[in-house]
Amino acid sequence: MEISNLGASELVSHLSAGHLTAVDCIQYFLQRIEQTNQSLNAFVNISDTALQRAREIDARRASGKPVGPLAGLPIAVKDGICTSGLKTTAGSKMLEQFVPPYDATIVRRLIDADGIVIGKTNMDEFAMGSSTEHSHFGAVKNPWSLDRVPGGSSGGSAACVAADMSPVAIGSDTGGSIRQPASFCGITGLKPTYGRVSRYGLIAFASSLDQIGPMTRTAKDSALILSVIAGHDVKDSTSAKNDVPDFTRSLEKPLTGVRIGICREHFDEGLDPEVESCVREATKVLESLGAATCEIHLPHTPYAVATYYVVAPCEASSNLARYDGVRYTYRAAATDLEQMYCQTRAAGFGDEVKQRIMLGTYALSSGYYDAFYLKASRVRRMIKHDYDQAFGEVDLILGPTSPTTAFSIGEHSHNPLAMYLADIYTVSANLAGVPAISIPAGISASGLPIGLQLQARSFDEGALLQAAHQFQSVTGWHATKPPLYQGPQT
Ligand code: GLN
Numbered sequence: 001m002e003i004s005n006l007g008a009s010e011l012v013s014h015l016s017a018g019h020l021t022a023v024d025c026i027q028y029f030l031q032r033i034e035q036t037n038q039s040l041n042a043f044v045n046i047s048d049t050a051l052q053r054a055r056e057i058d059a060r061r062a063s064g065k066p067v068g069p070l071a072g073l074p075i076a077v078k079d080g081i082c083t084s085g086l087k088t089t090a091g092s093k094m095l096e097q098f099v100p101p102y103d104a105t106i107v108r109r110l111i112d113a114d115g116i117v118i119g120k121t122n123m124d125e126f127a128m129g130s131s132t133e134h135s136h137f138g139a140v141k142n143p144w145s146l147d148r149v150p151g152g153s154s155g156g157s158a159a160c161v162a163a164d165m166s167p168v169a170i171g172s173d174t175g176g177s178i179r180q181p182a183s184f185c186g187i188t189g190l191k192p193t194y195g196r197v198s199r200y201g202l203i204a205f206a207s208s209l210d211q212i213g214p215m216t217r218t219a220k221d222s223a224l225i226l227s228v229i230a231g232h233d234v235k236d237s238t239s240a241k242n243d244v245p246d247f248t249r250s251l252e253k254p255l256t257g258v259r260i261g262i263c264r265e266h267f268d269e270g271l272d273p274e275v276e277s278c279v280r281e282a283t284k285v286l287e288s289l290g291a292a293t294c295e296i297h298l299p300h301t302p303y304a305v306a307t308y309y310v311v312a313p314c315e316a317s318s319n320l321a322r323y324d325g326v327r328y329t330y331r332a333a334a335t336d337l338e339q340m341y342c343q344t345r346a347a348g349f350g351d352e353v354k355q356r357i358m359l360g361t362y363a364l365s366s367g368y369y370d371a372f373y374l375k376a377s378r379v380r381r382m383i384k385h386d387y388d389q390a391f392g393e394v395d396l397i398l399g400p401t402s403p404t405t406a407f408s409i410g411e412h413s414h415n416p417l418a419m420y421l422a423d424i425y426t427v428s429a430n431l432a433g434v435p436a437i438s439i440p441a442g443i444s445a446s447g448l449p450i451g452l453q454l455q456a457r458s459f460d461e462g463a464l465l466q467a468a469h470q471f472q473s474v475t476g477w478h479a480t481k482p483p484l485y486q487g488p489q490t
Helices: 007-018 020-039 049-061 105-112 155-160 179-186 221-231 273-288 301-322 337-348 351-364 369-395 414-423 427-432 461-474
Strands: 043-046 076-078 116-121 168-173 190-193 211-216 257-263 290-296 395-402 438-442 450-454
Touching: 007 020, 007 221, 007 395, 020 043, 020 049, 020 076, 020 116, 020 155, 043 155, 049 116, 076 155, 105 221, 116 155, 116 301, 155 168, 155 179, 155 211, 168 179, 168 190, 168 221, 168 290, 179 190, 179 438, 179 450, 190 221, 190 461, 211 221, 221 438, 221 461, 257 273, 273 290, 273 395, 273 438, 273 450, 273 461, 301 351, 301 369, 301 414, 301 427, 369 395, 369 427, 395 461, 427 461, 438 461, 450 461
Parallel strands: 076 116, 076 168, 257 290, 257 395
Antiparallel strands: 043 116, 168 211, 190 211, 190 438, 395 450, 438 450
16 A cells, blocks of 8 residues: 555545554654655654554554544644643744643644654744744755745644655644645645634744644545544633534535635735636636635735734734743853843744744833734724625635745745735734635646635634535645655556
8 A cells, every 4th residue: 555645534544444554654654754854854853652652553453442533643743732741842942842741732632533643843933934944943845845945834744744754734823824834835724713723732922813723635634633623622711612513524515606705905916927827727616616706805905914913923922921941941041030031032032033022022012002002903803804794795715825836945034024925815814713724726837836725704614624625626736746755656
């Protein structure tokens, strides 16, 4: 059996049918990681207990005892999500030696379903970035072209799935960090509704925007993972009590009667013509599947990036105040307490993180609070209102995930504003709390993947996954692999 050609759902069925053991499966991916990680830098830490877990699961299955729905499935977890006994650094020197004493709720749920955490993936420090160049552990490379970024901040998670080092990765998305790297690496990435998935154990960046979600080859695989990780959690007071359907159940429903809005503001200047024509082609595919399309407006879109880059740094400046050298972090040598705080934060945080802390602290300071944070919160409400209006007319909103394909490593290093502006299509979903998915929709002339974004009403991930799955049933982009990392040909 050629494991590299199997997605998570297929792996799980082969494992359960006994065509494959969990040990063989884990060994295959550990070997892929060993061969590939040096060139991509997607993983920062590999689990040394994964094989042991696989043996236990195989033994349990062999003895006829029940196993969970993900039994034996390898899962890579972004390094900003706590894993008990396994280092969790958030890509920062500050947490270089941090070993959490507990699992994040989603990690617990994956383990309880008998999934196997295979390792921790590289990321922009504290999830701040769109390129995974801002990691204390070095930049991640895009498997489609080693001189390109994989996107960020979940760049390690996206690269490892694209390069067949894990069938599933978990990412987090505060302003696009699941969807944009999914788009740059040619995989499927889902940001669930705010509150759908527990944030307990996710190292906080901007708590009113952060969400955890799956990064997989296909929508079907994302449905499988979301069904396991979603749901209320008493440990996260913002997690929602809504019922969690089995998202794999509604995938086959035809798109007849589904109304898709093409967001006018997502096709404005700055959009690469190649990305535009690819998204327009994808629209035709969805129409041919029975969906009805029309143009809609999200009129406050031009203010979304500015709003996000006030709200997110404000929340970050407050969340990151805890890294003071006293508790679980790196501590700089100093002679008195104040000096210790200053030296620790000066040496422990990278430049991008410090920039955000300064921006956020400034915007929250008493003289400027009204002008920045309060104003941004008002615009945020208007953005949410745009969505409420649009979802009165349509079921899904379609557009590009990112204005361009993966940019070159270093291209935006000296121009943070250019990097921030590229988040234009992704940040609004976080500001409004709605779910959104990025799926592969084409390959550019230079051989780089292009992503399509669909957004839905709150708690309607089912509609996103259904449309994405239907699209993937008639297109092959999600199955196209980076030339460098094609598995052995069968
Ligand atoms: N690129 C955005 C930022 O830099 C989003 C990051 C994220 O979603 N974690 O803040």
